[in-house]
Amino acid sequence: MPIITLQYEDLESLTKADKDTIIDRVPMIGADIERIEKEAIDIEFFPDRPDLYSVEGVARAMRGFMNIETGLCQYEVTPSGVHIELEEGIKDVRPVIGCAIVRGINFTSSSIKSLMDLQEDLHWGLGRNRKKVSIGVHDMTNLKPPFKYQAVSPDFEFVPLDFTEPMTMDEILEKHPKGVRFANILEGMEKYPLITDSEGNVLSFPPIINGTLTRVEESTTDLFVDVTGLGDAVYTALSIVVSALAERGGKIESVKVVYPDGTEKVTPDMTPRTLKVPRSDIDSLIGIELTDDEIVNELKRMRFDANVLEDGEMFEISVPTYRADILHNYDIVEDIAIGYGFDKIKSEFPKSATIGCAHPISITRGIMREIMVSLGYSEVMPFTLTSQKVHFEWMNREETDDVTFVLHPISEDQTMVRTTILPNLIEIFSLNQHHELPQRLFEVGEVVVNSKNRLHLAAASIHAQANFTEIREVLDAVMRERDIEYEVIVSDDPAFIEGRRADILVNGEKVGMMGELYPEVIINFGLGQPIVGFEIDLTE
Numbered sequence: 397m398p399i400i401t402l403q404y405e406d407l408e409s410l411t412k413a414d415k416d417t418i419i420d421r422v423p424m425i426g427a428d429i430e431r432i433e434k435e436a437i438d439i440e441f442f443p444d445r446p447d448l449y450s451v452e453g454v455a456r457a458m459r460g461f462m463n464i465e466t467g468l469c470q471y472e473v474t475p476s477g478v479h480i481e482l483e484e485g486i487k488d489v490r491p492v493i494g495c496a497i498v499r500g501i502n503f504t505s506s507s508i509k510s511l512m513d514l515q516e517d518l519h520w521g522l523g524r525n526r527k528k529v530s531i532g533v534h535d536m537t538n539l540k541p542p543f544k545y546q547a548v549s550p551d552f553e554f555v556p557l558d559f560t561e562p563m564t565m566d567e568i569l570e571k572h573p574k575g576v577r578f579a580n581i582l583e584g585m586e587k588y589p590l591i592t593d594s595e596g597n598v599l600s601f602p603p604i605i606n607g608t609l610t611r612v613e614e615s616t617t618d619l620f621v622d623v624t625g626l627g628d629a630v631y632t633a634l635s636i637v638v639s640a641l642a643e644r645g646g647k648i649e650s651v652k653v654v655y656p657d658g659t660e661k662v663t664p665d666m667t668p669r670t671l672k673v674p675r676s677d678i679d680s681l682i683g684i685e686l687t688d689d690e691i692v693n694e695l696k697r698m699r700f701d702a703n704v705l706e707d708g709e710m711f712e713i714s715v716p717t718y719r720a721d722i723l724h725n726y727d728i729v730e731d732i733a734i735g736y737g738f739d740k741i742k743s744e745f746p747k748s749a750t751i752g753c754a755h756p757i758s759i760t761r762g763i764m765r766e767i768m769v770s771l772g773y774s775e776v777m778p779f780t781l782t783s784q785k786v787h788f789e790w791m792n793r794e795e796t797d798d799v800t801f802v803l804h805p806i807s808e809d810q811t812m813v814r815t816t817i818l819p820n821l822i823e824i825f826s827l828n829q830h831h832e833l834p835q836r837l838f839e840v841g842e843v844v845v846n847s848k849n850r851l852h853l854a855a856a857s858i859h860a861q862a863n864f865t866e867i868r869e870v871l872d873a874v875m876r877e878r879d880i881e882y883e884v885i886v887s888d889d890p891a892f893i894e895g896r897r898a899d900i901l902v903n904g905e906k907v908g909m910m911g912e913l914y915p916e917v918i919i920n921f922g923l924g925q926p927i928v929g930f931e932i933d934l935t936e
Contacts, residue, residue, distance in 0.1 A: 398517045399440045402451045403506050410455030444721040446521045450514040452643035460699040468701040471642050471666045476649035478541040484656040485547035490589045494634040494663040495651035498641040499618045522629050529625040529633045530603030534610030536618040539593045547587035554598040556605045574605045577922030634664045635717040668714040673725045681729045694735030764840045767877045773838040778820035781810035790920035792890040798846045813844040817854035818931045825858050826921045834859030856929035864896045867928035908932030
């Protein structure tokens with residue numbers, strides 16, 4: 397689940413409340429406080445609430461929850477007179493695009509960081525690592541509308557962000573860190589997507605990298621936002637981004653998308669959608685009877701608009717476009733319960749009682765968590781589904797025959813059940829490059845080998861001085877705390893550097909491996925700092 401860093405100064409300014417009150421109340425909207433620092437707080441939100449992936453979104457929600465400002469947020473959208481033309485060939489490459497212009501923004505270093513963090517978290521949450529959705533934000537100072545969205549040859553050249561010399565698009569996929577990281581999205585395509593202005597200046601090579609010409613800085617006041625992808629999630633992501641910028645005082649302007657057949661679509665469309673929820677659903681799911689006024693008030697606290705229909709038997713609710721999680725009436729009922737307060741709902745003892753005890757695996761997990769946290773590592777819980785590309789190819793390992801595959805995968809990113817945990821930890825490093833180093837992560841979790849579950853512990857550390865000695869000391873501490881005798885021998889695992897890798901043996905049997913990650917592995921994940929790690933099988 398995404399962890400969002402919120403600066404107190406920003407949070408208090410946007411919420412219009414003091415930080416202590418916000419910290420006290422924010423868990424009640426469905427969030428876990430990870431850590432409280434002197435200048436900021438880290439909060440973990442559920443993946444189904446991408447509108448809370450920024451300080452602006454959290455402030456908007458908290459203003460309602462704390463009765464500072466309730467009801468639907470109305471974001472005015474005025475026509476910009478700008479349009480973007482789609483060429484015929486783009487429909488076979490990356491067909492869906494939504495755009496907007498936001499003017500009059502007063503950026504600071506923290507608000508730029510908030511925007512970049514929101515962009516990356518949406519890439520992960522809504523975008524499935526940019527495949528379904530990718531977002532570009534551009535300083536409009538040097539741009540000349542109208543814009544063009546086209547499919548071009550891979551030998552097209554431009555200067556990508558963070559580079560100073562022109563590169564072909566193929567070179568970007570081979571050499572640029574972002575290109576290496578996301579090249580798989582464009583694998584097998586004969587042409588690549590590109591957004592340019594009327595003078596041929598490159599805005600974006602979606603879903604890979606922006607052009608250097610449109611870099612956003614503190615002096616930027618007007619932004620052009622493009623969101624490309626494969627479906628309607630594009631428009632949801634656009635609504636989330638522009639509404640966050642509007643919370644900063646930005647003025648939203650629409651952009652006309654002109655399709656090859658001459659049809660047009662105006663984006664963003666911030667018109668709320670309407671749902672009708674029967675009172676019977678509300679009463680039965682929450683388990684208590686609320687009055688009409690209570691239901692309407694709680695919905696407004698959760699930033700909806702609501703009216704009572706048909707003598708209180710039906711409620712008409714306006715849902716903002718940035719709420720990607722509202723898929724069913726049950727989602728509305730859940731928000732009513734959150735607004736009312738779970739702490740106010742009387743608890744009841746179950747009608748049957750049982751006596752239980754902790755499972756040995758749970759006990760082992762708990763002990764390992766305590767050890768790793770005491771060593772300065774943070775626990776993560778990544779998905780157990782992964783892909784051969786991440787699990788084997790990016791780790792420089794040969795595919796093994798002990799893998800359990802998903803029969804009907806819905807995504808290229810989730811085709812198999814993991815057999816090791818370490819690739820998941822490195823993936824998380826790649827998603828958190830905007831956070832400061834060092835980063836030290838661990839997981840005690842299950843893998844599936846030869847169709848059988850096994851319990852593994854994996855840990856990894858990334859920073860400029862990461863080395864074999866560091867990870868050996870961590871492993872020593874873990875084994876000492878568990879009173880386990882072990883030895884190490886030379887390893888041939890290609891994921892690690894030769895001479896700086898070892899297999900871990902207990903009672904003469906191999907139970908894991910450790911070492912410094914091979915540079916090619918680090919680059920495959922789009923990273924640029926040394927990484928060390930170990931993984932051991934705890935099953936026995």
